[in-house]
Amino acid sequence: MPTAKTPRTPRPRRTSDGGTWQAEKSLLTQSQIVEATMQCLIELGYAQTTTDKIAQKAGVSRGAMTHHFKSRDAVFIAAARYVTELRAAEYGEAIGKVRVPAGTLPTYEDMRATIVSLQKYYAKPSFIALHELQRGARTDNTLKAAMAPLEKVLDDRISAHILQHFPFWSEVQGAAEVLRDLIFSTLQGIAIDPVGYVKGARLQRLVDLLARVTQAEFDKDYASAHGAAALDRGQRARRRAA
Numbered sequence: 037m038p039t040a041k042t043p044r045t046p047r048p049r050r051t052s053d054g055g056t057w058q059a060e061k062s063l064l065t066q067s068q069i070v071e072a073t074m075q076c077l078i079e080l081g082y083a084q085t086t087t088d089k090i091a092q093k094a095g096v097s098r099g100a101m102t103h104h105f106k107s108r109d110a111v112f113i114a115a116a117r118y119v120t121e122l123r124a125a126e127y128g129e130a131i132g133k134v135r136v137p138a139g140t141l142p143t144y145e146d147m148r149a150t151i152v153s154l155q156k157y158y159a160k161p162s163f164i165a166l167h168e169l170q171r172g173a174r175t176d177n178t179l180k181a182a183m184a185p186l187e188k189v190l191d192d193r194i195s196a197h198i199l200q201h202f203p204f205w206s207e208v209q210g211a212a213e214v215l216r217d218l219i220f221s222t223l224q225g226i227a228i229d230p231v232g233y234v235k236g237a238r239l240q241r242l243v244d245l246l247a248r249v250t251q252a253e254f255d256k257d258y259a260s261a262h263g264a265a266a267l268d269r270g271q272r273a274r275r276r277a278a
Contacts, residue, residue, distance in 0.1 A: 066114070068094045068096065069090060069091075069094045069104060069105065069114075070114050070115050071094070072091075072093035072094035073085065073093075073111050073112065073114070074118065074162070074165045076093055077164070077165040077168040078164045081171075082169065083172075087101055087108050087111065090111060109176070112172065113178075115165070116182055116183055119162055120186040123162055123163070124189075124193040124194070127157060127193070127197055130157040131197055134201070136201075136202060136204070136274065137273075137274070138203075140273040140274035141204055141258065141274055142202070142204065142251070142254065142274065143271055143274050143278075144247055148243060148247035150202075151243050151246050155239070155243060158224055158226070158227040163224075163228075164227070164228070167228055198212075204258070204270075207258065208254060208257035210257060211253045211256070214253075215254070218249070219246055219250065226239070
């Protein structure tokens, strides 16, 4: 009698870049789960975001969820990496819309446009997701250990974006640091306010105030370091370029 042939294991289909369809599908599923985690953090908050709810939001089975992420901590850490990377990219996009030509110095209009862009940056849903992860890290030591270096990288990338787009801030580092703390803390507080009472005309008045304070502090420190004449020349050059 003829001996039955051992069935061959089918070779995984390869994609055009040399990978396999299985690997591509796995990455797609992981991306769905991480994106679903971010959405759950935004809609439900850290405490209410369970692996079951993430799986439901992602449209995957509980088994598929645990296959890709063995624990709740694992999926939160993956989401933290994704969200911090997204926030860095969104920051670059936000301030990239404000243009202060090289060789000129910012005017009040530039300061206000920057703060408006930053307010929109903090109003993005991804900020709420990051905030919820930060809240969770207060009591979850595993998440805290993962979040700390990611937040440091995000802060470094934000600083790099600032110096790339607005190199004049490097000449007034004392003012730059305190103004950044003031603006970021204020806009973060507005973004996480559940009542949302700072909006409309009230928000615009606050933006105006932040712009005036920022401009006044910049002018004072720059004139102290380089002289009032240098400040005036730089700002007149900016107005001519507008």
